[in-house]
Amino acid sequence: MTRAVVLVTDPAQLALWRTLLTGEELTSAAPVVLRRHDRRSLRGWAQRVEMFHTEDRLDRLHDLTGGWPLLVGRAHRLHGELGDPDEVLRRLAGLRTNPAEARAFAEATGVYANPLLAVGYRALDDEFAEGPFDLESAVTAVAVRIEDEDEARWIANCLDTLQAFDREDTQLRLEPLLRQCVALRV
Known part of the structure; x- marks a missing residue:
């Protein structure tokens, strides 16, 4: 007989995350990370909810939401209220210029759920800006900032789990x- 328990967590349970992401304790638990929408999954979502039908609108929706479920959900609600996909896209564009909205979004992603995560994120932004890096380079950049390699590894893995990175093979x-919103938050 096999038993399973599914726990849905958020950044408020970072102590549990540490155990699962670092492998410090022997456990049979396996984390499953819910990913942001990519262009393909966003297209499937748009077809299912019958919104944002054109390629141009889908591309713009992806660019304006980054595939973040929180923002895709906002687009869905706004579309229901306004019925005009172009107006929805105009309103979503305001996130990149409104410091209060940018702050709320950045905080909702979890990168500020722990002071060390915020320091780690800033270290990566300072070191790499828009450039590519791999996970080991991320660990090194954070370790240089906080002077603790084990903590740096946890921070990099946690930021990865929070979807703070885009992936292209092994490059991040x-x-x-998120980077633009964090810059507005400061």
Whole structure:
């Protein structure tokens, strides 16, 4: 007989995350990370909810939301209220210029759920900006800042789990929308 328990957590349970992401304790638990939408999954979502039908609108929706479910959900709600996809896209564009909205979004992603995560994120932004890096380079950049390699490894893995990075094979980049919002938050 096999038993399973599914726990859905958020950044408020970072102590549990540490155990799962670092492998410090022997456990049979396996984390499953819910990913941001990519262009393909966003297209499937748009077809399912019958919104943002054109390629141009889908591309713009992806660029303005970064695929973040929180923002895709906002687009869905706004579309229901306004019924005009172009107006929805105009309103979503305001996130990149409104410091209060940018702050709320950056905080909702979890990168500020722990002071060390915020320091780690800033270290990566300072070191790599928009450029590519791999996970080991991320660990090194954070370790240089906080002077603790074990903590740096946890921070890099946690930021990866929080979807703070875009992936291209083994190369990572700071996710652009989050990076812009973090810059406005300061």
